[in-house]
Amino acid sequence: MKTKLAILTRNFSKIGGGAESLAVSLATAMLEECDITVISQGFDQSPTLFKHIQVPRLALRTRWINQLWFSWYTKRITRQGFDIVHSYENLTHGQVQTVSVKTVHASLQQRRMSALRIALSPRLLAYLWLEKKRLCSAGHHSVFVSQFVHDETLAILPNIPASSVVPPGVDIPLREFSSQEKSAARDALGLQAGIMTVGFVGHDFKKKGLGTLLKAAALLDFDLQIMVIGKPAQASQYSDLVAALGPGKSCRFMGVLSDMPSAYAAMDCLAHPTTQDVFPMVLLEAMAKHVPVITTAEPYNNMASLLQDRSDAVLLPSPDDVTGMAAALGQVHRDPDFRKKLATQGFAFAQQYSWDVAKAKYYQVYRSVTNRPPGQCPPESAVPV
Numbered sequence: 430m431k432t433k434l435a436i437l438t439r440n441f442s443k444i445g446g447g448a449e450s451l452a453v454s455l456a457t458a459m460l461e462e463c464d465i466t467v468i469s470q471g472f473d474q475s476p477t478l479f480k481h482i483q484v485p486r487l488a489l490r491t492r493w494i495n496q497l498w499f500s501w502y503t504k505r506i507t508r509q510g511f512d513i514v515h516s517y518e519n520l521t522h523g524q525v526q527t528v529s530v531k532t533v534h535a536s537l538q539q540r541r542m543s544a545l546r547i548a549l550s551p552r553l554l555a556y557l558w559l560e561k562k563r564l565c566s567a568g569h570h571s572v573f574v575s576q577f578v579h580d581e582t583l584a585i586l587p588n589i590p591a592s593s594v595v596p597p598g599v600d601i602p603l604r605e606f607s608s609q610e611k612s613a614a615r616d617a618l619g620l621q622a623g624i625m626t627v628g629f630v631g632h633d634f635k636k637k638g639l640g641t642l643l644k645a646a647a648l649l650d651f652d653l654q655i656m657v658i659g660k661p662a663q664a665s666q667y668s669d670l671v672a673a674l675g676p677g678k679s680c681r682f683m684g685v686l687s688d689m690p691s692a693y694a695a696m697d698c699l700a701h702p703t704t705q706d707v708f709p710m711v712l713l714e715a716m717a718k719h720v721p722v723i724t725t726a727e728p729y730n731n732m733a734s735l736l737q738d739r740s741d742a743v744l745l746p747s748p749d750d751v752t753g754m755a756a757a758l759g760q761v762h763r764d765p766d767f768r769k770k771l772a773t774q775g776f777a778f779a780q781q782y783s784w785d786v787a788k789a790k791y792y793q794v795y796r797s798v799t800n801r802p803p804g805q806c807p808p809e810s811a812v813p814v
Contacts, residue, residue, distance in 0.1 A: 440471035598784035614694035628696035638702030645754035652677035721771035
């Protein structure tokens with residue numbers, strides 16, 4: 430008998446962002462062993478694969494009020510009928526809680542927010558209350574996507590009853606893209622075939638460092654095109670930087686793409702000079718597709734603690750390092766041996782993070798929270814080794 434699993438997330442979508450994509454990818458990997466019901470407000474996956482319960486949206490668009498509403502509504506639905514309730518949100522309930530971003534408690538502490546200011550903010554009080562109920566309630570097991578966020582959170586909230594670290598997984602392709610496949614991907618996306626193509630992926634352009642990339646590209650003495658993948662709402666804020674790129678260079682705002690494998694096939698490298706990331710899935714996905722990566726070092730990107738600079742990826746000391754970004758792009762363009770090294774070592778790094786490995790670790794957590802003996806929830810024979 431399959432394990433009855435409820436997944437709680439406001440938006441169940443591969444194109445919604447890193448946390449949303451994590452929920453979809455992990456759930457897809459679990460379909461063979463679990464009977465999955467997704468409880469969400471947004472849902473763009475196949476109804477033949479996942480049962481779906483729609484949570485109504487409030488007419489009031491205030492996010493923190495919607496979060497309280499979502500918590501209250503989903504608690505009523507999940508009181509019975511499920512073996513495991515797995516939440517990806519700040520909610521009061523759910524035996525398993527996946528934490529994929531820096532906590533509110535840690536953010537406010539690092540910003541040195543005064544107690545008075547917090548006390549006068551219903552929004553902050555709501556988020557702090559939900560987060561404490563989520564992480565510190567008896568019977569809850571918190572699963573962090575990185576060791577850094579795990580340690581940071583436990584330093585602030587030492588009464589978390591149970592916790593684990595399980596990084597996200599990635600789909601590992603059987604082979605690299607051929608030159609014909611790369612050319613076809615560029616044609617399909619309306620990109621030029623013969624010049625360097627730099628990918629940028631993220632919805633929050635400022636947070637992910639688009640300004641640094643555009644400024645660096647303007648310094649280069651060769652033609653290139655930048656493809657920006659993500660919600661285009663902020664695109665107009667970068668019109669001056671795009672205009673300053675100079676002749677032979679361009680930047681295209683592609684919007685949200687559902688076919689990310691084709692997007693990676695079109696890239697010569699991925700630039701991700703992020704200002705804050707825990708364990709960015711976009712880096713794993715690019716590395717798994719043999720795409721060289723340029724990103725930021727700690728403390729801006731916690732994944733960087735696991736990467737070897739100029740081997741697995743190029744690590745910039747700061748998200749504002751325009752000259753460093755320009756130098757890295759130039760070397761990737763001019764030095765085929767360096768480009769091949771980044772692609773090969775990056776792929777080797779990504780191979781450590783398959784969805785089978787992540788799924789097996791989550792199943793260990795599932796068995797621990799249900800207090801079932803080995804062989805149940807789900808059957809241990811179904812868990813990959």
